[in-house]
Amino acid sequence: MNRLFLSILLSVMSILGASADTASRVRKALEPYSADPTIGVAVVLADGDTVGVNADKRFSLESVMKFYQAVALSHILGERVLDDSVHVTASDLKAGTWSPLRARYPEGGITVTPAFLLDYSLQMSDNNAADILFDRYGSPAKLDSVVRAVSRARDFALRYTEDEMHGDTTRCTFNNATPADAATLMFDYFCFDPNSAAVQAIMARPTPFGTKRLLAGFPEGKATVLHKTGTGFNATGHTGNINDAGFVFYPRADGSFGFYSIAVFLADREGSAAEAEALIAEISEAVWAAHLASDMEYALSGTVPAGRKRPARYEAPDEDNPGWFAAFAGAVLGAMVESAIDRALGIEE
Secondary structure, three states, rough: OHHHHHHHHHHHHHHHHOOHHHHHHHHHHHHHHHHOOOOOHHHHEEOOOOOOOOOOOOEEEEHHHHHHHHHHHHHHHHHHOOOOEEEEEEOOOOOOOHHHHHHHHHOOOOOHHHHHHHHHHHHHOOHHHHHHHHHHHHHHHHHHHHHHHOOOOOEEEEEOOHHHHHHOOOHHHEEOHHHHHHHHHHHHHHOHHHHHHHHHHHHOOOOOOOOOOOHOOOOOOOOEEEEEEEEEEOOOOOOOEEEEEEEEEEEOOOOEEEEEEEEEOOOOOOOOHHHHHHHHHHHHHHHHHHHHHHHHHHHHOOOOOOOOOOOOOOOOOOOOHHHHHHHHHHHHHHHHHHHHHHHHHOOOO
16 A cells, blocks of 8 residues: 555656646547546646546546545544444444445444445445444535545535435435535545545455456556445346546556556446446546556656656665655655554454
């Protein structure tokens, strides 16, 4: 699991040199999807520019809502996300909804941390875990206000819990966001928010869930993708809403790191869920290829931003350059956070 915060700060100047070209390449890659009103895409590039298709159109969030919830809880709880106690009862574990937590603990009777529940909510999209967190720490409306207070996110709404949406599926439309809003929140949170460490560590954990959407657009092992999927209810015979939003982080040839965020939201579409997932994977692959092409051209040009030499793969510690200490401190902090997360989730070394 990578610690992004310091690494990104140390890489920004190198990345900016390729951003203008990357924007044009990503824009061209998204052109084939521009005429379809059921597709919404937003890509926030390393310099903060956003490129997209229907990027300012509202779509139902579905379980991408759980990422917004996690952002709010990381600010409400701070370090308590790792050690606060939440007692889970049988009545918390409602039947008739997606819940690996209920499958594992059908009678409840467990006391866990918020991080434990966030692991189920973010990594397995567990509906009961999300609703327990809503019940213990604040309603969707309250967490909506927290996200607005701590971020640039504005084009979204959180109004209903998972249980409330299951009771009336039309309520799903009231939990919504634009692709640009979701991609911006992902970008800002993982680049600049020091409260993101625990959520980052959770979302970087391997999981077999949600692998056929954004993740399917990347060759194995080439990038770290922190993402949250969403799948909607539908009674019309169509696929419903199929979403994925993520933050992508990868090593570049010059020794720096590339990064961007991406949100792909698909509204009520004809065809199967598998076809919708394949479309998200296709869009993800096209955006990834545009970044690689831009990075390759930038590396071959032999140019770097003014005032910065091309970094070597490894530089010995330099007492006159504190950068090595920042990287070292980041690695140590990362290891400490990872260890704390593992303890909170009950994972033994």
